[in-house]
Amino acid sequence: xxxxxxxxxxxxxxxxxxxxxxxxxxxxxxxxxxxxxxxxxxxxxxxxxxxxxxxxxxxxxxxxxxxxxxxxxxxxxxxxxxxxxxxxxxxxxxxxxxxxxxxxxxxxxxxxxxxxxxxxxxxxx
Amino acid sequence: xxxxxxxxxxxxxxxxxxxxxxxxxxxxxxxxxxxxxxxxxxxxxxxxxxxxxxxxxxxxxxxxxxxxxxxxxxxxxxxxxxxxxxxxxxxxxxxxxxxxxxxxxxxxxxxxxxxxxxxxxxxxxxxxxxxxxxxxxxxxxxxxxxxxxxxxxxxxxxxxxxxxxxxxxxxxxxxxxxxxxxxxxxxxxxxxxxxxxxxxxxxxxxxxxxxxxxxxxxxxxxxxxxxxxxxxxxxxxxxxxxxxxxxxxxxxxxxxxxxxxxxxxxxxxxxxxxxxxxxxxxxxxxxxxxxxxxxxxxxxxxxxxxxxxxxxxxxxxxxxxxxxxxxxxxxxxxxxxxxxxxxxxxxxxxxxxxxxxxxxxxxxxxxxxxxxxxxxxxxxxxxxxxxxxxxxxxxxxxxxxxxxxxxxxxxxxxxxxxxxxxxxx
Numbered sequence: 001x002x003x004x005x006x007x008x009x010x011x012x013x014x015x016x017x018x019x020x021x022x023x024x025x026x027x028x029x030x031x032x033x034x035x036x037x038x039x040x041x042x043x044x045x046x047x048x049x050x051x052x053x054x055x056x057x058x059x060x061x062x063x064x065x066x067x068x069x070x071x072x073x074x075x076x077x078x079x080x081x082x083x084x085x086x087x088x089x090x091x092x093x094x095x096x097x098x099x100x101x102x103x104x105x106x107x108x109x110x111x112x113x114x115x116x117x118x119x120x121x122x123x124x125x
Numbered sequence: 126x127x128x129x130x131x132x133x134x135x136x137x138x139x140x141x142x143x144x145x146x147x148x149x150x151x152x153x154x155x156x157x158x159x160x161x162x163x164x165x166x167x168x169x170x171x172x173x174x175x176x177x178x179x180x181x182x183x184x185x186x187x188x189x190x191x192x193x194x195x196x197x198x199x200x201x202x203x204x205x206x207x208x209x210x211x212x213x214x215x216x217x218x219x220x221x222x223x224x225x226x227x228x229x230x231x232x233x234x235x236x237x238x239x240x241x242x243x244x245x246x247x248x249x250x251x252x253x254x255x256x257x258x259x260x261x262x263x264x265x266x267x268x269x270x271x272x273x274x275x276x277x278x279x280x281x282x283x284x285x286x287x288x289x290x291x292x293x294x295x296x297x298x299x300x301x302x303x304x305x306x307x308x309x310x311x312x313x314x315x316x317x318x319x320x321x322x323x324x325x326x327x328x329x330x331x332x333x334x335x336x337x338x339x340x341x342x343x344x345x346x347x348x349x350x351x352x353x354x355x356x357x358x359x360x361x362x363x364x365x366x367x368x369x370x371x372x373x374x375x376x377x378x379x380x381x382x383x384x385x386x387x388x389x390x391x392x393x394x395x396x397x398x399x400x401x402x403x404x405x406x407x408x409x410x411x412x413x414x415x416x417x418x419x420x421x422x423x424x425x426x427x428x429x430x431x432x433x434x435x436x437x438x439x440x441x442x443x444x445x446x447x448x449x450x451x452x453x454x455x456x457x458x459x460x461x462x463x464x465x466x467x468x469x470x471x472x473x474x475x476x477x478x479x480x481x482x483x484x485x486x487x488x489x490x491x492x493x494x495x496x497x498x499x500x501x502x503x504x505x506x507x508x509x510x511x512x513x514x515x516x517x518x519x520x521x522x523x524x525x526x527x528x529x530x531x532x533x534x535x536x537x538x539x540x541x542x543x544x545x546x547x548x549x550x
Contacts, residue, residue: 001207002263009256012214016236019221023233086156103155110295111244 046122050094053124057092059084063121064095071119094124133420136193137201141177148173151299160226164219167212172290174209175283176303178202179310184318184360186351186416195418196545206279210255213286217248244292247285254282269397270374280311318375321362324413325351329363330388332406335472338395339441340404341381343388344412350387351414353380355448356422359391359414363403366410372399375415379444381473382451392444392472421545422449425517432515433458435508437528439520440465446519447473450480455487460508462490464499464524498527505531512536518544 048063048070056063062074073080080087090098102108108116152169154162181192181202189195217236224231238245258279261272287304294300317323331343344361353359358379363371376399382390395401422445425434434457436446443463465471471491481489490507492499505511505528516537518525525544532542 001203004207005210005259005263008211008214009260012218015218015221019225019229019233019236022225022229026229081161082157104151104153106297109293109297111293113295 047125048122049125053094054092059088059091062088062091064090064093065124066094066099066116067096068124069120070122070124071116072121073116073119076115076119133193133197136191137181137197138204140192141174141181141201141205144177144180145170145173148299148303158223158226160219160223164216164223167215167219168290171209171212171216172286172303174205174212175286176306176310178205178209179280179283179307179314181205183310183313184415184418185313185323186418189418194420196420206259210259213252213255217252244289247289247292251282251285251289254278254285258282269399273374283307318360318415321375321413321415324362324415325349327361327389327412327414329366329406329408329410329412331408335392336474337470338404339470339472340393340406341390341472342393342406343384343390344414345386345388347411351417353383353389353417354423355380355383355452356425356445357417357419359389359416359418361391361415362413363406364411364413366407369405369407369410370402371410371412372402374399375413376400377418379419379441379448380417381444381447383448392441392447394441394472396441419545421445421519421543422517424515424543425449431457433510433513434460435511435514435516436461437516437518437520437524438463439524440470441472442518442520442524443471443473443477444519446517447476450477450487455480455484458486458488460488460490460514462492462504464492464494464520466495467493498524501528501531505535512538514541516542518542 048065050065053063053065053070056072056074059077060074062077063070063072065071077084077087087098100107149166149170152165154165157165180188181198184195189198192198221232221235224233224235238249258276258281261267261275262279264272264275267275284307287300287307290300291304313323326347327344328347329342330345333341333343335341351359356379358377360375361378362373362375363369364373365371378391378393380389381392384390393400393403393406395404436459438446438461446461461477463471463474463477465474468474471493474491477489481487490504492504494500508514511532512535514537516532518528529542529544533539
């Protein structure tokens with residue numbers, strides 16, 4: 001078991017070093033590691049109709065209505081863990097059900113809740 | 126294989142596997158990219174195994190019986206810890222590979238904690254603690270007390286790992302369950318076992334010097350007595366006497382005699398610093414006792430009375446056989462091969478010799494080998510129809526490892542060979 005421990009630990013650190021070297025030496029198209037700034041948060045809570053939300057149903061302009069609030073998550077989309085085809089269809093829609101049934105019918109985590117709040121732009125009228 | 130043997134072999138790994146599979150099933154990702162899915166599965170698989178690993182560390186007689194005995198629990202404590210470590214090493218690498226699909230820079234960003242939020246730091250601290258804890262776990266040359274202190278770094282690693290998950294996901298029910306199980310397991314181990322809250326108070330009422338470096342202590346219960354069977358061991362932490370100062374930590378001692386009034390005798394050989402000090406043990410010393418543990422000789426006592434038995438004892442390994450011989454008259458053909466360095470070191474030799482002359486079913490073969498291993502082929506060659514015997518072995522590891530292949534070569538069935546290979550580290 002000692003051998004297994006040594007081999008796995010060495011491979012792990014070699015892999016970490018490999019990722020570092022790759023990041024330094026492999027040049028790809030300039031990657032913008034997006035420091036996600038929340039969308040413009042309006043000081044006053046603005047009300048939107050679902051019809052207005054529906055006008056933002058594209059990958060480069062994605063609003064969603066969740067539990068009575070409206071969110072502009074365009075800048076967050078690239079960072080969302082699941083496959084794009086899973087989340088994109090909800091752009092421009094009332095997505096509360098999707099929010100509450102993420103995986104095996106479970107809600108998103110409380111951390112996701114906090115994250116989502118940063119993208120709130122108003123409430124649903 | 127009997128149901129009893131199945132339990133002893135598979136209860137502990139089955140419990141660990143079920144807990145882990147349940148956790149992985151709960152968290153199994155749907156419609157996620159491959160590498161991210163792998164990262165989630167390895168994270169939850171590793172966490173489930175870490176928690177199972179802590180449960181397997183609990184020293185409680187009922188739990189030990191349920192999970193097939195402390196020996197099996199400790200074996201799987203080691204294995205589950207190692208597998209958990211491997212899975213948790215894969216977790217950050219799989220996350221990085223998930224980023225790699227987009228760009229190498231993103232992969233590196235995923236790994237560097239300063240580019241991420243503080244929960245990532247918790248994850249890295251957990252992994253480093255597990256790494257350091259495991260590294261010291263393998264350093265068996267460390268003195269036991271220091272080794273144990275380093276080993277506790279591993280439980281700290283588990284706490285950081287769970288904090289990492291909690292910070293990321295919040296209070297999901299499954300995670301809360303894992304945290305509660307971890308708290309109970311660690312609490313039981315530290316408060317009930319190590320601090321002795323669940324132990325039985327006994328006192329030393331007699332100390333007999335059995336051989337050059339071995340004493341036999343009579344332990345009498347101060348309150349309720351525990352029920353022990355021959356072949357079992359207890360964990361004992363000795364206190365202080367007038368001139369004697371105990372080490373205060375629990376060590377395992379095999380019971381050498383079970384008295385009618387609930388008192389026990391244990392054989393204590395000077396093998397380490399603490400047991401060396403115990404050679405000066407004196408009556409009236411108070412002690413805390415936990416147990417009993419172990420299933421060695423249980424098949425011997427419950428098996429058919431017509432099957433002859435071969436017992437092979439090396440040094441202090443004679444102790445469980447003494448408990449059996451003292452507890453019951455020998456009612457089946459039993460041959461005891463007793464191996465020691467020299468006669469002066471051979472505890473209980475006079476008692477055994479006397480028994481061999483009076484008990485018709487009991488035969489004693491002794492061998493003193495000053496250095497190295499005895500001539501096992503010659504010794505075992507003295508046993509008529511050795512394949513018909515149930516064989517029980519207790520002694521130092523090199524002896525057990527030398528005898529096992531020889532017995533198999535001589536045609537003794539694997540199921541007929543019984544031994545306990547116990548190590549508290």
